[in-house]
Amino acid sequence: MRARLPILIFALVMAVIPFVPDVPPFWLVLLNNIGLAALVAMGLVLLTGVGGLTSFGQAAFCGFGAYTTAVITTAYGLSPWLTLPLSLVVSGLAAVILGLMTVRLSGHYLPLGTLAWGLALYYLFSKLEFLGRNDGISSIPPLAIGSYRMLSPEAIYYAIWAAVIISAILTLNLLDSRTGRAIRALRRGHIAAEAFGVQTARAKLLVFIYAAVLAGLSGWLYAHFQRTVNPTPFGLLASMEYLFIAVVGGAGHVWGAVLGAGVVVILKEVLQNAVPAIFNVQAQFEIIVFGIMLFVLLQVAPTGMWPQLMALWPWRAPPKAVDADAAPLAARGKTPPADGVLLRIDGARKEFGGVVAVNDVSFEVRTNEIVALIGPNGAGKSTTFNLVTGVIKATAGHVALGADSIDGAAPQEVVRRGVARTFQHVKLVPDMTVLENVAIGAHLRGHAGAIASMLRLDRADETRLLAEAARQIARVGLTDQMHQLAGSLSLGQQRIVEIARALCVDPVLLLLDEPAAGLRHMEKQKLAELLRSLRDGGVSVLLVEHDMGFVMDLADRIVVLDFGTRIAEGPPAEIMRNPEVIKAYLGGAA
């Protein structure tokens, strides 16, 4: 509960503001506007700051919320409370439709798509007869509880800020969960997340919908606060302003949205009053100041204000508690294949245009075996890994796991079958702790969904996931670094973190891409020891490695690739004497 104390204090402070004697009603109007903007910006924080997706159409989603309730309450006389779910559903559905079209596209299409879409919707709002065209809809009923009608700014103030604080808590809960980790991994590219079973397209769609629903909530509140709606506040300029708020506050921080909304709304008010008074101009000078501030801010403080402010905060949040006694996660039933062959690669081929990266390569990995894949740079080792794990599709050939073909299987399916991997170029989320990064490995072993996470119904599941992550971290010997940010570790340690993450899958086959690079001698020995104990415990290992001492000492069998073709295979002692291999490594007649 200690972590929630600042929120409680904030809520109490906000609650007493209207009771301060002589507080000008205009301040409450401003605070209401701040709350409304903060809701939309909070969605953008999740979408842009955390998920790495940008939307220029958030104001249009507000419009969906606002117009839905405006039409239904005025034309059909329904109570505003009944239109709340409708408003949220309509904005959510709009997001589903747009999201399905764009989330699979690379990053910059979403902003451009939402830009065009936001503009089209704005024109649509201003042309449709039943939305009142440019005049909009007026005399929308206020919110009411019994006979108490929330007509004044201080009445609806509580509704708005309750929505802000509840949304903030739900959002924080969501981020601190299994689904949240998947979302936070999105910004670093999708390959690593997918390798551990995260359905990245679905996670992106989820945040897109979540952001749209928050915008819809803001729109619904706006409609009953202003009691009139017209297209103007749902145009492109408003969408850009919301993005500005998120950047100012610190995209990536939930409370940054509230801070940013406060700063921007107040600044806008000041500029609108002060600038014309000073310069005696009619034009919208505040827009110019706004625009200039936006790109100046990106140059001088790209992380926004919230992190800077937090750096001054003297109390650190306690590290996440790990319950060592938590019941272990269900282990995978491991039935060794009848013929002892765990992974069979049969004539695998990959062409990139005219380049044959992997040329009809065949080899096997048996149960309880450590196989090393070696070869000079560009030999096709990492491409072979990517073929096995489903990151790229083979041009020809077959890959089978035990008796089952995994040709063309998606990465999420391959990992579900117990094939876990690490990456040549470390793919961790640098601003997450080691513990959280490793817990992503156990993604498929947890079950809690987004809604359960928001409502904190996921704690039993979460405790077990974190306990498993902590166990694997202890296994690789990084317990002391467990609560540090992954980005602060040395490259060698980050590689070890990747191994712990892969172990969280409870794998039958471990694919390690240059695990020993950047390790010191002692660390390499410990790693070799760990891999041997894994092998003896029933996990097969296929590794790519350039450190020959390490490989020769550890591997049971070695496969050598050169220019995409398998040139040798056999036990280490044999490979070391093989003339083909020596030629490939040293060139010419050595």
Place this chain on the structure above:
Amino acid sequence: MNATILLFLLQDGITNGAIYALLGLALVLVFAVTRVILIPQGEFVTYGALTYAALASGKFPDTAQLALAMGLVAFVFDLFANRHGFSLRRTVRSFAVNVVLSGAVLAATLAFAGRKNPVFVDVGLALLIVACIGLYLYRIVYQPIAHASVLTLLIASVGAHLAMQGFALVFFGAEGLRGPAISDVSFSLGALMFTGQSLGVYVITAALIVALWLFFGYTLYGRALRATAVNRLGARLVGIRTSLSGRMAFLLAAVIGGISGILIVPITTLYYDTGFIIGLKGFVVAIIGGLVSYPITAAAAIGVGIIEAFSSFYASNYKEVIVFTLILPILVLRSLAAPEVEEEQD
């Protein structure tokens, strides 16, 4: 509908489409070289058009002052960037490019403003002013964050757009302006009227497309720009100054935007914010071209222009809705066809 209306709409669509093609090409160019999604492209259109219109009506365009002001800021940025290793040569060069150039343009504008000039003088001055603004815009807004993610650059673009549109309102007011035609030749072919202006649009668009194609395919600078687009680090390692590539791209984009504006301001009245909408239609076509392909972008532009012409005839209220919704089926197609690519971000 009869054949005359059909032909008329087609002609109208192609004229508009040609403009979108120019803007789409400029957007593709800038994105390919700098990864900047150039939202302020529309402001180049506005600035070019309204500067030309102001000059033609004997007024002094305030954009010339903005160019000098931006040049001064760019010079200060250069000084600041070089604060650790002062070099006289660099400083003099920066002073020449940023201050002397924009100062000279301002002086020329002061000399010519308020007089009746030949059309080409007004056009030349307007383009010079816009070119300076484009050049300095890159230096001030984008060059300091050239290595940031596409997203960060995009948000910076929004800032630049807001500021430039705000300035447009201050300089030119909320009233629209219309400029004189570049030539008043006209002739008819069957039922169709061809004006010198619309022919100019076709010829200049075609010429620019060919010029761009030659520039990128056959010149050292063009190839350097393409190299920067493919791999910034690699380009730097072989000695291409990527900041120079960025400036070149912005210079070209600004000039193309300015030309587009000057071409349309005799045909329709332009307001301080019209350029933005026109620029966004350039985006629609650039997106159809996947932000990479010049020929598809040009073809898409003609298509969008024609659809726009027809929808303004049949459903004029929903013209903008239709044009901007066009992007959605395109995105669906792209999303089905495009392989997912891993992006190394941050």
